């Protein structure tokens with residue numbers, strides 16, 4: 001019995017020691033988490049649901065969430081691959097509360113983004129110091145960062161990855177208590193960037209806008225990310241880079257205008273990626289050979305529109321039919337005004353817009369073939385051009401081919417409107433012919449060495465009027481067009497008279513030259529004859 | 543009484559000549575000037591005379607241009623435009639002046655080469671040669687100062703790079719550059735300075751030099767390209783040979799007509815144009831000096847600046863001193879192979895650099 005008593009005492013003692021030890025451990029751990037000045041938001045307190053999750057921690061969570069045991073939501077592999085040796089689940093997930101279990105505290109798409117909480121750096125960036133020495137990709141990342149806009153502005157590793165940039169103890173620096181989150185999952189990246197970039201105070205000194213995050217949430221990309229948890233859509237880092245973010249004015253930056261089409265095409269020309277969205281993938285190819293694409297890509301003219309000029313960047317979405325006029329009018333302001341005077345513009349939504357005649361990604365050089373194709377026209381019904389539904393909008397498919405973008409695609413042959421179109425066509429054609437004739441006369445005179453500056457000045461006037469006449473087509477009004485074509489003809493006529501005068505003068509010059517040369521030759525022959533004679537006499541004498 | 547006698551016996555023209563001659567004894571002077579002889583073996587190809595004609599053409603056309611030209615940056619370009627497009631035959635005068643300038647440099651150089659290869663520079667003609675070298679420099683000075691006057695882009699920038707070469711001269715180069723430009727850059731001061739030099743200083747200088755050149759030649763007669771010259775005072779003035787007048791002069795006149803014909807053809811078929819008005823803020827893509835400075839310009843691209851400027855300076859000095867350096871009295875090319883080879887080599891180098899400068 002004695003032994004039993006002793007045994008019971010020992011057991012009791014061990015248990016109480018254990019209890020003391022355990023409570024000590026708990027107190028210290030509680031203290032350490034309380035002393036961290038900027039740990040992540042307080043951990044979830046036990047809720048009713050948490051009972052089910054009695055044993056917590058990475059390996060425990062995975063027991064169910066790796067393969068969906070008992071209908072537990074499966075952990076997405078691509079986003080979470082890096083979390084494999086740390087009990088980090090609870091940093092972001094509150095067990096049970098949300099139905100789908102994929103909620104990040106503070107980082108929920110759509111909530112106000114806040115910067116990652118971590119111990120403030122006191123001038124140190126130990127992450128960089130170590131990683132720079134680690135070699136391979138880690139060194140590369142460190143080097144990229146120091147060269148990036150963030151590196152130069154002192155925005156450190158911890159500002160995106162969390163962690164303590166002051167300690168050189170890796171364990172301490174990269175522990176969850178220091179806010180360390182590792183590679184931010186795609187789903188929450190916009191929140192992390194937005195944490196700083198939508199903060200007006202913070203951005204003021206950089207003179208940067210702060211509406212990108214707000215715009216992004218409204219974009220097609222942002223909506224898909226937020227509503228469908230679709231992480232294949234473009235997020236900040238896809239366009240700006242992550243460690244190597246550069247200024248937009250830097251010609252090596254992916255968002256430098258000349259590089260933008262290729263950047264967008266990176267995803268949008270990917271047939272497998274775009275398949276599920278059901279959108280075409282040939283825009284980049286088509287754009288490349290358009291006037292805009294050639295100007296931007298071949299002539300490196302950054303004034304030419306990139307994808308973002310029409311679709312927006314952070315707020316990317318296809319402009320709707322009604323928005324098109326405004327979008328094109330951003331650059332083509334004068335044309336927008338002229339279009340505003342036209343009947344087309346007054347009809348409203350169902351009227352032809354810029355794209356109807358000029359296309360979208362395939363804007364080509366305009367020409368007179370856009371008036372009519374001089375072929376017998378088939379009978380037209382409303383649905384020849386308009387959609388056969390309630391919207392009655394212009395049918396995109398009808399104008400998909402360049403050859404179909406003509407006035408007589410819609411307007412009936414022999415109609416009053418077509419007579420007006422023909423009038424415009426003839427006026428422009430005539431003005432163009434006169435202009436070209438004048439130009440070639442001036443070129444001819446200039447090639448002959450004549451000074452044609454005065455004729456060129458007049459020709460330039462004619463050219464300005466010709467451009468105005470072509471632009472006036474957007475008003476669809478014959479008198480407006482002929483006002484300018486008349487100007488072309490007046491100026492060109494003056495220039496042509498000057499040029500013809502020069503040509504005539506040149507003829508006179510050459511003619512007189514020949515006469516003078518002939519006279520000189522005669523004199524030379526006579527004098528040579530004389531010289532020979534006296535030379536011979538001299539020889540005879542001696 | 544005597545005077546009236548003369549009036550009776552001769553024609554009117556003769557009478558006028560006689561009238562003058564009796565008073566000023568002109569016949570004697572003319573006789574001394576014209577009735578001289580040149581060696582039968584002489585072959586001048588009339589090159590010096592052609593250069594002289596071209597100078598006279600420049601004097602006539604230049605004077606006509608000066609009637610309309612205005613030497614300020616505001617007016618220069620417009621006045622040249624006015625001459626070219628509005629003034630009757632203004633285009634012709636201007637084109638002949640421009641072509642004449644180029645031909646004058648060309649013929650001056652060929653004339654020099656003729657003298658060099660015929661060894662006509664040797665004693666006793668050292669001074670004639672020296673004055674000749676000075677004439678070449680002055681002729682190029684005419685070209686350099688005249689090129690700026692139209693005040694178009696080509697003029698402005700060719701002068702900019704041309705005067706920059708002067709800045710490379712060691713010690714005093716900076717001063718020379720400022721002196722040439724009349725300031726730091728080509729501006730109003732440069733234009734009026736160049737206009738003054740081109741139409742006053744250089745014409746007076748060249749007239750004096752040509753006068754001396756011809757006087758010296760007259761005193762010695764032409765060199766014989768077959769025989770070494772004798773220094774004895776009379777030895778070189780042959781009493782026999784080809785009469786300078788009318789035989790040589792007639793040939794000279796024929797050559798002059800040919801050059802005048804050439805000038806008319808060139809000026810009519812290739813009249814000089816006018817580029818855009820000079821714009822100091824917009825450098826055109828291919829700036830080059832005139833062709834006769836091109837070889838130097840091209841050399842300057844490759845050798846250190848100081849070297850590139852010293853080299854032509856030394857070359858010019860050597861050219862002046864040539865008759866004193868080359869004391870070999872022989873005149874036939876085969877008897878002076880070293881000099882002839884040296885001359886040909888120098889010529890090839892200069893042509894090569896000029897062509898290179900043109901195409902690069």
Ligand code: HEM
Nearest residue numbers: 586588590591593594654662670671674675677678764765
């Ligand atoms: C504006 C430039 C010049 C003019 C107008 C000019 C004119 C002339 C004329 C008319 C002659 C007579 C023989 C002939 O026609 O060839 C002559 C001879 C000569 N010139 Fe020039 N000359 C000029 C430049 C030069 C130059 C650049 C040199 C050499 C550096 C030169 C050296 C000589 C010599 C040495 C003779 C004598 C040739 C002999 O005796 O055969 N002259 N010059």
